[in-house]
Amino acid sequence: MKYQIKASSVSTKDAILQIKQNEIAFGTTSNSAEILPNPAELFLGAFAACMLKNVERFSAMMNFTYAKAVVNVSAIRTEKPVKMDNINYELIIYSADENINTILLKKNIEKFGTIYNTIKLSCTINGEIIQVKNDEY
Known part of the structure; x- marks a missing residue:
């Protein structure tokens, strides 16, 4: 079995995992530390x-x-x-x-x-x- 995902971020913003037909936001900045998963x-x-x-x-x-x-x-x-x-x-x-x-x-x-x-x-x-x-x- 093989797996593949894509992740992207924008400078000073948070990031997104793209997995199949879903997007999962995650935190990469201190602004989202209490909101998004790290x-x-x-x-x-x-x-x-x-x-x-x-x-x-x-x-x-x-x-x-x-x-x-x-x-x-x-x-x-x-x-x-x-x-x-x-x-x-x-x-x-x-x-x-x-x-x-x-x-x-x-x-x-x-x-x-x-x-x-x-x-x-x-x-x-x-x-x-x-x-x-x-x-x-």
């Missing part, structure tokens, strides 16, 4: 998107249903060397389904997640999957 947040967003895509994928393969999945991700930016490290996640699966094997789901996400596997080569990742069985989705 590159580090987009990076964590790709990590979260990979996890959620795999929840959908593995729900069919592992024969479970869910109403909603939410992933909370945090990371630390180190200074020497400058990089993202210590990524922590909490994946919450809202489902009353008794067939969910969260241990196997976590193993599958860690083994088959493209973004997950790319990131784990350069930093530590820790996380857990929690199933919420009540009807408050």
